Amino acid sequence: MHKQATKPMLILTVCLVMILSLISGCSGNQTAAPAASEQPSASPEAVQPAGTSAVPADFKAGTYKAEADGKDGKIQVEVTLDAESVITGIEVVGQNETAGIGVEAINKIKEEILTGQTLNIDAVSGASESSKAILTAVEDAVKQAGGNVEAFKSKAVVKSGEGQTEQLSADVVVVGAGASGVSAAVSAADAGAKVILIEKTATIGGASNLSWAGKFYNSSAALSSGLQVEVEKEIGDWIVNNHWRVNAAAIRQYVTKSGETYDWLTGKGYTTTFLNFGGEQLHMLPAYETRQDLLRAMLKASVEKGGGQVITETTAKKLITGTNGEVTGVVAEKSDGTTLEITGKSIVMATGGYAGNKEMVKEAFGFEGVNGGLGQNIGEGLKMAWDAGAKVPDNFGGQMLHQTLARATDKLKAEYEPFEASYPLMLTYLPTLMNVGPSGARFRDEAATLTAVAAANTSAFNGAYHLVILSQAQVDAxxxxxxxxxxAPKLPGMPPEFYAPYKDKFKLDQPWKDADKVFESMVANGDGFKGNTIEELAKHAGMDPAVFAADFKLYEEAAKTGMDTEFGKAKEYLVPMGSGPYYAIVSEVNNLCSVGGLLVNTKFQVLNEGRVPVKGLYAVGVESEGVLFNDTYVGNGVGLGYSFTSGRLGGEDAAAGALAKE
Structure with missing residues (x-):
C-alpha cells in the first residue's frame, strides 16, 4: 500500500513512527543532499575543450551558481570552469530529490558531464526530471561564464560498448529489481538456482522505495498483537467485491501465504513494523533511506553468494524463444551500449507495469490523471511477454488510483513554505466542500474524500480532473x-509523507496564515480559477454556466435544509458556501501503478491464449496482479504485500522449474 486515509489518532501515531524512523517520502528526501554533493573527478582524457571551436572571447573562468526545478524542488549547483572552458567541478549545494532515485541520477549525470565534457546526455531512466534539472543548471552556469553552450550540447557521447555482445547464462533470469524482482531473485537463489537479476535503472527496490506499508495477512506480528483476520470471510468478500472476475485460487494463495512473507523478510534483515490501521493489518516498511541498502544486502547474501549477478542500468529488449515457443533467455542492453544475451531455464518478468506510459494508460483505461509512480515503467516487459505468446488478460487496463492531488502544489512550493503551499491540496480531502466535474455538475457525495481509493476512483470516473469550490467567506474562516x-470532521487523510514537512502545523485548529494570498497565487499560476460571481467562475474555469449555477443552487439549498436529495450527503458535512468571490481548485487523481497485464496461475507461470503455461516464462508483482482484481485496485496494502509475496513464491517456483530441467 502506498497511502490511505486515517483517523486523527492513527495519523499522530504514524507521524511519531516517521519521526523515530527519520522517514521522508515521494515528495522529497531531505537526507539526500550529502550523497548528491559527492564530487566525481573527471578522467584525464576527459579534460579537453568542449568543442572544436575556440574559447569565446568573453569567456571568464571561475565558479558559477545556478539552479533548476527538479522533481521535488530546486536543484542548486556550483559549476567550475577553467581557462580552457573545461568543466572541472560540479557541486550540488542544495536539492530535495528522492534518495536512491533522484540522487543517483544527479550523481550519474554529473559524472557523465565531467567525463565527456558534454551536455548531450540522456536522462537517467526513472528520474527524468532530476536528470533534466542538473543538465539545465549546468547549462545555465556555462552561459553565465560566456562558454560555448552549443559546443557542449553538440558533443556526442560515445558508448564504449556499442557493437559488442556479451553472453551470460543462469538457471533463473529475473527482469526488474523492484520488491517482487528482488524477492524472486533471492528466493530462487536460496532454492539452489544460479540467478542473474537485471534492472534498467541504477536503483534497487523500485516503487517499494516510495511506498509506505504492505499487508501480510495474519503475520506473526499481527497475531501477537491480537488482531486476526477471518480468512474465509476475507476471501469471500474479496471475490464478491470484484464481481467474481478474479482467480479465486490466487486470492486464497495470497491471503493464506502472505503472513509467511513477513517472517521471511524479517529473517533477511528487511524488518517491517506492524500497525493496526483501523482494523487493517498493515506493516510499515523500514525507513525510506535504508531500504535500498537492505535489499542490496539480501541480494548479496543470496544471489551473489550463490554465484549469480545483479546487473543494473541494463534494459531488457526482447525475450529469446526456442523452436517450440519456450522462453529461453533475454536480450538486454547495458548503459555503455553492450548487448547482453542471457540464457536461462526460467525467466521471471518483474518489470513494474506501464503506468509511466501515458498513451498506453489512456488507451487501456481512459485515465488522464497523474503518474505518481515510477516513470521508467512504460510497459516494455509486458510487450516482450505478449510477443513471446503471453495472453493479454480480459480485464487488462486496471490501475492503482489512490489519492487526489492539487495541481497548484508544485508551483506554490516555490513561493511559500510547505504548509501554506499545501492549502489547496488539503482541501481536496475535506468532505465539507462542493466538488464538481469539468462541466460544473456535482458528481458525488463529497464524503468519498474520506477514503483514498473511493476519492480517486469517483473522480477518475468523472473525467481528467474535478474542481473543489471555495468561497471567500470560507477562505476567511x-x-x-x-x-x-x-x-472538517478530521484531518485530511493524506499520505504521511505529504504532511511530514509541516506535521507541527497539521492540526484542525491551526490558522491558515496568508490563505487569501495563496489562493490568489494559485489562480495567477493557472492552477485554479476565480470569479466574483458563480457565473464568472464558471466562465473562467471552462464550466457550463447554466449547469454549474443550477447545481450550486441545489447545493446551497441542501446546506440550508440539511438534506442532500441528490447524493445523500450527511447533514454534518453540508456546510453553506457563504459569500464570494469564489475559487475553483483543480484536483487530479494520483495513479501509483498499473495492475496486471499478464495472466498467471498459482505457480506464477505466464499463460498463453489457451490459458496454458508459456514454457520457461514466469511473472510476479504488479504485472501478475490482475488475477486479484477486476478492473481497479481496491486493496489496502495489497499492492506491496503481493509484490513481496508473489516474488517470494514465484522465485521458488521458477527455481524448481529450472532445476528440474537439469
Missing part, C-alpha cells in the same frame, strides 16, 4: 480558525 472553520 480558514485564515482565522483553520480547518475547524470549514467544520
Amino acid at each position: 480558514l485564515r482565522t480558525k483553520g480547518m475547524n472553520g470549514l467544520q
Whole structure:
C-alpha cells in the first residue's frame, strides 16, 4: 500500500513512527543532499575543450551558481570552469530529490558531464526530471561564464560498448529489481538456482522505495498483537467485491501465504513494523533511506553468494524463444551500449507495469490523471511477454488510483513554505466542500474524500480532473480558525509523507496564515480559477454556466435544509458556501501503478491464449496482479504485500522449474 486515509489518532501515531524512523517520502528526501554533493573527478582524457571551436572571447573562468526545478524542488549547483572552458567541478549545494532515485541520477549525470565534457546526455531512466534539472543548471552556469553552450550540447557521447555482445547464462533470469524482482531473485537463489537479476535503472527496490506499508495477512506480528483476520470471510468478500472476475485460487494463495512473507523478510534483515490501521493489518516498511541498502544486502547474501549477478542500468529488449515457443533467455542492453544475451531455464518478468506510459494508460483505461509512480515503467516487459505468446488478460487496463492531488502544489512550493503551499491540496480531502466535474455538475457525495481509493476512483470516473469550490467567506474562516472553520470532521487523510514537512502545523485548529494570498497565487499560476460571481467562475474555469449555477443552487439549498436529495450527503458535512468571490481548485487523481497485464496461475507461470503455461516464462508483482482484481485496485496494502509475496513464491517456483530441467 502506498497511502490511505486515517483517523486523527492513527495519523499522530504514524507521524511519531516517521519521526523515530527519520522517514521522508515521494515528495522529497531531505537526507539526500550529502550523497548528491559527492564530487566525481573527471578522467584525464576527459579534460579537453568542449568543442572544436575556440574559447569565446568573453569567456571568464571561475565558479558559477545556478539552479533548476527538479522533481521535488530546486536543484542548486556550483559549476567550475577553467581557462580552457573545461568543466572541472560540479557541486550540488542544495536539492530535495528522492534518495536512491533522484540522487543517483544527479550523481550519474554529473559524472557523465565531467567525463565527456558534454551536455548531450540522456536522462537517467526513472528520474527524468532530476536528470533534466542538473543538465539545465549546468547549462545555465556555462552561459553565465560566456562558454560555448552549443559546443557542449553538440558533443556526442560515445558508448564504449556499442557493437559488442556479451553472453551470460543462469538457471533463473529475473527482469526488474523492484520488491517482487528482488524477492524472486533471492528466493530462487536460496532454492539452489544460479540467478542473474537485471534492472534498467541504477536503483534497487523500485516503487517499494516510495511506498509506505504492505499487508501480510495474519503475520506473526499481527497475531501477537491480537488482531486476526477471518480468512474465509476475507476471501469471500474479496471475490464478491470484484464481481467474481478474479482467480479465486490466487486470492486464497495470497491471503493464506502472505503472513509467511513477513517472517521471511524479517529473517533477511528487511524488518517491517506492524500497525493496526483501523482494523487493517498493515506493516510499515523500514525507513525510506535504508531500504535500498537492505535489499542490496539480501541480494548479496543470496544471489551473489550463490554465484549469480545483479546487473543494473541494463534494459531488457526482447525475450529469446526456442523452436517450440519456450522462453529461453533475454536480450538486454547495458548503459555503455553492450548487448547482453542471457540464457536461462526460467525467466521471471518483474518489470513494474506501464503506468509511466501515458498513451498506453489512456488507451487501456481512459485515465488522464497523474503518474505518481515510477516513470521508467512504460510497459516494455509486458510487450516482450505478449510477443513471446503471453495472453493479454480480459480485464487488462486496471490501475492503482489512490489519492487526489492539487495541481497548484508544485508551483506554490516555490513561493511559500510547505504548509501554506499545501492549502489547496488539503482541501481536496475535506468532505465539507462542493466538488464538481469539468462541466460544473456535482458528481458525488463529497464524503468519498474520506477514503483514498473511493476519492480517486469517483473522480477518475468523472473525467481528467474535478474542481473543489471555495468561497471567500470560507477562505476567511480558514485564515482565522483553520480547518475547524470549514467544520472538517478530521484531518485530511493524506499520505504521511505529504504532511511530514509541516506535521507541527497539521492540526484542525491551526490558522491558515496568508490563505487569501495563496489562493490568489494559485489562480495567477493557472492552477485554479476565480470569479466574483458563480457565473464568472464558471466562465473562467471552462464550466457550463447554466449547469454549474443550477447545481450550486441545489447545493446551497441542501446546506440550508440539511438534506442532500441528490447524493445523500450527511447533514454534518453540508456546510453553506457563504459569500464570494469564489475559487475553483483543480484536483487530479494520483495513479501509483498499473495492475496486471499478464495472466498467471498459482505457480506464477505466464499463460498463453489457451490459458496454458508459456514454457520457461514466469511473472510476479504488479504485472501478475490482475488475477486479484477486476478492473481497479481496491486493496489496502495489497499492492506491496503481493509484490513481496508473489516474488517470494514465484522465485521458488521458477527455481524448481529450472532445476528440474537439469
